[in-house]
Amino acid sequence: QFQNADKAVEYRESVMTVIGTHFGRIGAVVKGDVPYNKDEVAKNAAIVAMMSTLPWQAFGPGTEGGKAKPEVWSDNAKFKAAAEKMQLAAANLNTAAQSGDLDNIKKAFGATGQACKGCHDDFKKK
Ligand code: ASC
Structure with a gap:
């Protein structure tokens, strides 16, 4: 699916960057740094929810x-459970x-x- 490991790392880091960008825009509203605009938050949350399925x-x-710890592969069931939890949380945020x-x-x-x-904390190197 990916030509090599570097391409997979590049892909997952790119997706995470986009997620972080749009999640951060919602965060600015939640913190009160940016006024609440329903359409803007809805757009950003829809992007986060869609992108959450990709990494x-x-x-x-x-x-x-990349920054992935070996535990992603050695404790893959736990990693998959964490990925599921994040996708569910992102879907709830979108709702x-x-x-x-x-x-x-x-x-x-917050969730x-x-x-x-x-x-x-569990799967990404500092
Ligand atoms: C972000 C971002 C993360 C999460 C995390 C939440 O905006 O880039 O990795 O939120 O810091 O605690």
Whole structure:
């Protein structure tokens, strides 16, 4: 699917960069640095939810490298569970964002950030 391990690393890092960019834009609203605009948050959350499905295909066998810890491959069931949790959290954030309830958005944003952080703590090198 990827020509080589470097291409897989490049792909997953690119996807994570886009996720982080759009998640961060929601974060600015949640923190109160940017005024809440329903359409903007809804657009950003839809991008995060869609992109959340993509990185995992680029952690296949033989694609060790980048900032991924060896545990991605040696404890793959746990990694997959963390990936599922993140996708579910992103889908919930998108649901809240489309409905336009800022309190729910804040809660779902927090849960999604915890899912990002939990997986990074266990599976991403500093
Ligand atoms: C971000 C980002 C992450 C997560 C994480 C949440 O915006 O780039 O990796 O949020 O820091 O705790």
